[in-house]
Amino acid sequence: MDLSRPLMTVAAALGLMVMTAAAPVRAQEGSVAVVVNGVPITSFDIPQRQRLLQLREGRPFTAAQALDDLINDRVKFAEARRFRVEANEAQVNAAYAQVASRSGIDVRAFDQVLRSQGIEPRVYRGKIRADLSWSNIVGARFGRTIFVTDTQLANAISRRSTGNAQLMEYNLRQVILLVPQTAAPAVVARRMGEANALRGRFSNCVADIDQVRTMSDAAVRDPIRRTSTDLSPAFRTILDQTAIGKLTPPSRTPQGIEMVAVCSKQPASSDDTATRNQVREEITTAEMRRISNDYLARIRRTAVIEYKNGHRPLN
Structure with missing residues (x-):
């Protein structure tokens, strides 16, 4: 995902x-x-x-x-x-x-x-x-x-920050409860229930992530860093409505039941080195x-x- x-x-x-x-x-x-x-x-x-x-x-x-x-x-x-x-x-x-x-x-x-x-x-x-x-x-x-000039970099960062919406930075982890695409509806419903139960008790991107790893048929992706302009408006709204340390609502995908842990979110600085490096990489x-x-x-x-x-x- x-x-x-x-x-x-x-x-x-x-x-x-x-x-x-x-x-x-x-x-x-x-x-x-x-x-x-x-x-x-x-x-x-x-x-x-x-x-x-x-x-x-x-x-x-x-x-x-x-x-x-x-x-x-x-x-x-x-x-x-x-x-x-x-x-x-x-x-x-x-x-x-x-x-x-x-x-x-x-x-x-x-x-x-x-x-x-x-x-x-x-x-x-x-x-x-x-x-x-x-x-x-x-x-x-x-x-x-391929060579990215300072002018290209500055213009790209400026375009990210246009308008009244503040540029936000999110650190995320994908959590997946694996379910075969051909699984019976009863199996999907059971795993969806497990996902909602996990979401209810999840409160920490360190300790709780480690607990997820011990669950049967569960996977955790590597950390992902994204700014708000990298995300669709619908998904950005979901992230903004999810508290830090919590999971987004579960979603059925071809891989199984997926959620995203919001490990941090904060305003992103256009002068931030990490942001500049990310924009350079994207260009x-x-x-x-x-x-x-x-x-x-x-x-x-x-x-x-x-x-x-x-x-x-x-x-």
Whole structure:
């Protein structure tokens, strides 16, 4: 759940990816839907990617959108391989373990969570490999071309502070009671009751967070620092109505029952070093995203993409 969205995305940073792109497609993995630069995407890959995107983004995705995302990753990985900067197995394993750790569980338990959502762990690992490989090539080719000037920084901070609303800074922790997306209504209702009970007794972001870690099928995310302009108006209102040391109302998401602990909130200073660093990072990330999108669009135009069995490009 990314707190820059209303109560939802980090990722939590998917389809049977290019990690096995060079291997022949096995019969049980379905028929070929699209071939990208000689590498197939099958009817197994598409629903896997669709479920993964829905889990990660917290909103519905069509099969056509999932297929388009798969094609993008095939193109990205081919480019990374061309420049010999594809991520290796050790990097993928480390990143996968980090995702599990941030969810408050170990790798084996994280595998089980994915399977409960109908997603094969190797699918997620493949997506991680594609993402890491693409990050490697974009960073290597364009990372040093981005420079944030003091004027850009000052203007961005000024835009954050316009109007009468005071710029606020929040320190937050996401708390999740894990519930499979396919769980029966009675299970969801029971876990929702547990969430409300936890919310009623929660009063401290240190001691009570430690207690949450001891609960069955519960996870606590790493601390997140956000300013009010990073958040949707609806979510900002919820945070403002939640006392420091308390949890926001529980919300059902693809991962389970989620709440956010408000560990602190205070007016943010435009001269604060942390704020300046955060704004600088946001500007850099936005520029890198623009460069990445332009680069992908350019190399996708030259890719050989063959649609099979009635599949068509996403309009």
